Amino acid sequence: MTVDSGLAPREGTPYGGPDPKPEKRIVDVVAMRRFRKNSAPVCQVCGKPWPRYAMSIHHIVPRSQGGDDVEANFAYVDGHGSSGCHGCLESRRNGARFRLRQVLSQAQVDYVVAKKGQAWLDRHYPVSAVSDRSPVKSSA
Numbered sequence: 001m002t003v004d005s006g007l008a009p010r011e012g013t014p015y016g017g018p019d020p021k022p023e024k025r026i027v028d029v030v031a032m033r034r035f036r037k038n039s040a041p042v043c044q045v046c047g048k049p050w051p052r053y054a055m056s057i058h059h060i061v062p063r064s065q066g067g068d069d070v071e072a073n074f075a076y077v078d079g080h081g082s083s084g085c086h087g088c089l090e091s092r093r094n095g096a097r098f099r100l101r102q103v104l105s106q107a108q109v110d111y112v113v114a115k116k117g118q119a120w121l122d123r124h125y126p127v128s129a130v131s132d133r134s135p136v137k138s139s140a
């Protein structure tokens with residue numbers, strides 16, 4: 001007797017097993033340290049100089065989405081994830097992602113496009129200054 005679970009086997013996995021593991025991301029604390037050391041302590045978003053302790057590395061493709069610890073995936077910004085420009089990038093506030101997009105190097109753009117595609121880049125780091133988040137519905 002067979003029990004029908006109602007679940008069709010997934011494509012490519014004959015027994016309906018789990019999805020294949022995502023590709024391992026490159027983890028390289030040395031690359032991060034080197035980038036920090038070789039970068040001028042000037043925020044790539046607001047363009048202001050900051051003391052080094054106030055700076056942090058933003059992963060352009062987030063680590064949670066497979067973004068690697070490679071120089072082309074790093075942006076040097078002030079704040080630390082929830083503060084400063086880093087905080088604005090993470091929460092998509094104040095056009096921070098638009099401003100970062102404007103100063104991305106060709107190597108950074110190439111990395112992101114190779115990793116996630118042009119559509120992902122345009123969605124997460126818009127080229128237009130209109131807004132980098134969904135428009136707020138106006139009641140007027």
Ligand SMILES: [Zn+2]
Binds near residue numbers: 043044045048077086
């Ligand atoms: Zn800044």
